[in-house]
Amino acid sequence: xxxxxxxQGLITDLRRGMLVLAVLASLEQPKYGYALLQDMQAKGIRIxxxxxxxxxxxxxxxxxxxSEWDTTESRPRKYYSVSARGRVLFDRLRAEWQQITQxxxxxxxxxxxx
Amino acid sequence: MNEMIERYIHDVxxxxxxxxxxxxxRELAANINDMLPESASEQxxxxxxxxxxxxxxxxxQYRQNRRYLISPAMFDLYxxxxxxxxxxxxxxxxxxxxxxxIPSGSLEDVISAAFSGLFDGALQAAFWVTLGFCLxxxxxxxxxxxxVDDLPQIPQASVTISRSSTIVGMILTVFFTVFMIxxxxxxxxxxxxxxxxxxxxxxxxxxxxxxxxxxxxxxxxSLFVSVLKLYWARWTWSLCLANILYDIVWISITxxxxxxxxxxxxxxxxxxxxxxxxxLNDPSLVQALQSTWIINGxxxxxxxxxxxxxxTSIANTVKGSLGSAKSTSS
Numbered sequence: 001x002x003x004x005x006x007x008q009g010l011i012t013d014l015r016r017g018m019l020v021l022a023v024l025a026s027l028e029q030p031k032y033g034y035a036l037l038q039d040m041q042a043k044g045i046r047i048x049x050x051x052x053x054x055x056x057x058x059x060x061x062x063x064x065x066x067s068e069w070d071t072t073e074s075r076p077r078k079y080y081s082v083s084a085r086g087r088v089l090f091d092r093l094r095a096e097w098q099q100i101t102q103x104x105x106x107x108x109x110x111x112x113x114x
Numbered sequence: 115m116n117e118m119i120e121r122y123i124h125d126v127x128x129x130x131x132x133x134x135x136x137x138x139x140r141e142l143a144a145n146i147n148d149m150l151p152e153s154a155s156e157q158x159x160x161x162x163x164x165x166x167x168x169x170x171x172x173x174x175q176y177r178q179n180r181r182y183l184i185s186p187a188m189f190d191l192y193x194x195x196x197x198x199x200x201x202x203x204x205x206x207x208x209x210x211x212x213x214x215x216i217p218s219g220s221l222e223d224v225i226s227a228a229f230s231g232l233f234d235g236a237l238q239a240a241f242w243v244t245l246g247f248c249l250x251x252x253x254x255x256x257x258x259x260x261x262v263d264d265l266p267q268i269p270q271a272s273v274t275i276s277r278s279s280t281i282v283g284m285i286l287t288v289f290f291t292v293f294m295i296x297x298x299x300x301x302x303x304x305x306x307x308x309x310x311x312x313x314x315x316x317x318x319x320x321x322x323x324x325x326x327x328x329x330x331x332x333x334x335x336s337l338f339v340s341v342l343k344l345y346w347a348r349w350t351w352s353l354c355l356a357n358i359l360y361d362i363v364w365i366s367i368t369x370x371x372x373x374x375x376x377x378x379x380x381x382x383x384x385x386x387x388x389x390x391x392x393x394l395n396d397p398s399l400v401q402a403l404q405s406t407w408i409i410n411g412x413x414x415x416x417x418x419x420x421x422x423x424x425x426t427s428i429a430n431t432v433k434g435s436l437g438s439a440k441s442t443s444s
Contacts, residue, residue: 034148050167054175077144
């Protein structure tokens with residue numbers, strides 16, 4: 001496997017873990033799919049539409065998100081918001097993430113880049 | 115333009131389960147609309163759809179449930195069951211094919227029957243085993259959680275039963291049984307004594323016909339024990355017991371057949387009497403020899419053979435369990 005492909009794969013693996021956390025963090029207010037996508041991308045999170053939309057659906061199925069169709073406007077839109085359960089899990093995920101970050105800082109800070 | 119969007123959404127949702135389609139369709143339509151400017155041109159639509167990527171990959175993301183027929187967890191078990199069943203079925207159908215082809219008399223037919231039997235048997239077995247495992251996967255059959263009790267014993271090399279020798283044994287059993295039955299039924303018999311122009315069949319035809327069911331029983335039992343040997347591949351007490359029972363059965367059958375009064379044909383009896391009379395002068399001795407000594411001698415021989423076989427299987431089984439006892443106590 002050429003270097004680039006391998007690296008891309010490893011980076012994707014690295015990123016995949018934090019996507020759920022990023023989505024939960026970006027949903028402080030209810031948002032619809034595309035708006036959320038643009039928000040996250042503006043904040044520098046690399047995520048594609050065909051990853052985000054199914055992910056939102058999955059998180060809703062798992063009970064972390066709630067959805068509601070807004071049919072008042074000309075275009076019907078599905079708004080996602082974080083559920084109570086999602087909020088609890090988000091706090092714990094965030095704590096976990098911070099601990100991981102601390103550990104990794106220490107680990108990565110030790111070795112000088114070769 | 116709208117048509118292209120509809121076709122895209124259709125291409126995604128057709129790959130999803132029925133229950134999900136309506137909702138995903140609605141979602142995607144809304145999302146795609148959001149991604150388009152107010153008065154979108156065809157090029158805008160094309161750009162957006164291209165950016166969404168292949169409908170197949172999108173659907174994959176939506177599905178995120180298992181996309182295999184047999185899960186990784188069950189796969190090893192599947193492979194080992196497949197091996198045994200395909201082997202047994204292939205051998206069995208090959209022999210069956212040969213059995214059915216023998217009456218035709220042509221060697222080509224027999225050989226091609228053997229090969230097609232092998233192939234068909236293997237195919238059938240593979241299909242049914244695979245189907246069984248797929249169904250088990252579909253209906254969520256789980257393996258029970260692993261505990262230390264499930265650890266197998268380390269096999270001792272000396273008591274592992276060679277698969278190839280078992281299969282050869284099976285083939286020989288089937289061929290021998292089938293061959294004998296065919297010979298009897300077609301009124302030919304291997305052992306023929308030719309004395310001058312006299313051709314004597316040593317066994318009486320009536321007795322031979324009665325032997326056939328016993329041949330079948332013994333053959334079937336032997337195959338059964340071979341299947342056990344294939345499946346377990348090492349000497350266990352169950353296998354030992356099965357083997358001993360089989361020995362008891364075939365030896366008792368053989369000894370009782372030996373004692374059939376009409377086993378030997380009248381012509382043979384006359385012939386052997388005359389032969390023995392020229393050697394021994396005492397007619398009563400000849401009579402005794404014919405009726406009891408030979409029969410008892412053969413019976414004793416078979417019993418000895420059987421005892422040796424039983425002793426061998428017991429010895430192998432003991433070796434196997436001793437070996438494993440050693441490893442668990444250390």
